[in-house]
Amino acid sequence: EAQVTQNPRYLITVTGKKLTVTCSQNMNHEYMSWYRQDPGLGLRQIYYSMNVEVTDKGDVPEGYKVSRKEKRNFPLILESPSPNQTSLYFCASTKAGVGETQYFGPGTRLLVL
Amino acid sequence: LAKTTQPISMDSYEGQEVNITCSHNNIATNDYITWYQQFPSQGPRFIIQGYKTKVTNEVASLFIPADRKSSTLSLPRVSLSDTAVYYCLVAGNNAGNMLTFGGGTRLMVKP
Numbered sequence: 001e002a003q004v005t006q007n008p009r010y011l012i013t014v015t016g017k018k019l020t021v022t023c024s025q026n027m028n029h030e031y032m033s034w035y036r037q038d039p040g041l042g043l044r045q046i047y048y049s050m051n052v053e054v055t056d057k058g059d060v061p062e063g064y065k066v067s068r069k070e071k072r073n074f075p076l077i078l079e080s081p082s083p084n085q086t087s088l089y090f091c092a093s094t095k096a097g098v099g100e101t102q103y104f105g106p107g108t109r110l111l112v113l
Numbered sequence: 114l115a116k117t118t119q120p121i122s123m124d125s126y127e128g129q130e131v132n133i134t135c136s137h138n139n140i141a142t143n144d145y146i147t148w149y150q151q152f153p154s155q156g157p158r159f160i161i162q163g164y165k166t167k168v169t170n171e172v173a174s175l176f177i178p179a180d181r182k183s184s185t186l187s188l189p190r191v192s193l194s195d196t197a198v199y200y201c202l203v204a205g206n207n208a209g210n211m212l213t214f215g216g217g218t219r220l221m222v223k224p
Contacts, residue, residue: 004156035214042214042215042216042217043157043200043214044214088154090156090157092156099145099162099164099205101147101159101162102149102157102159103159104156104157104158105156106155106156107154107155107156109154
């Protein structure tokens with residue numbers, strides 16, 4: 001089954017404790033993105049990647065890092081989480097090309113105390 | 114990236130047809146129009162996409178006038194399970210570089 005998976009689905013952590021949220025897709029898509037969703041603010045793009053070893057900042061990249069060492073994986077790293085990074089995070093992947101659609105993962109709900 | 118404007122919310126009743134209109138006055142020649150549906154705490158899900166005129170699939174229809182400055186998502190005979198947020202996106206390349214979801218339209222279907 002074609003899908004985007006994220007782990008963990010739920011995470012409670014404390015300020016400053018490094019964490020990684022994994023994202024994996026099995027559709028051989030070139031493009032992958034991370035979004036965060038907060039009440040009243042909609043979905044905002046954090047980082048995106050157009051291929052292996054190619055990443056760029058989205059709308060709200062501060063406090064986040066990403067890497068794309070393999071085509072299928074695109075982890076999101078919070079080196080020193082802060083309470084304002086409490087949010088619902090979504091990973092998405094897309095096939096390269098004009099007019100292609102995004103496939104989203106199930107989401108990761110993060111609480112930073 | 115073309116900015117989109119949608120109504121914040123809409124109410125409907127089961128069995129009715131719902132039409133949600135999205136304005137995108139500065140759409141570019143190579144932009145496609147895509148609609149997504151999102152349920153609470155789930156990732157957005159693709160509904161339909163079009164470039165011009167009319168597109169229909171098993172879930173919805175998408176109407177795009179000749180000037181392409183707006184589009185209308187039509188959901189026939191909605192049910193309670195269609196209660197969700199609907200997003201309209203306009204982009205030539207859906208891969209990234211500031212692909213932005215607007216606030217969406219919150220559709221509430223009542224019994």
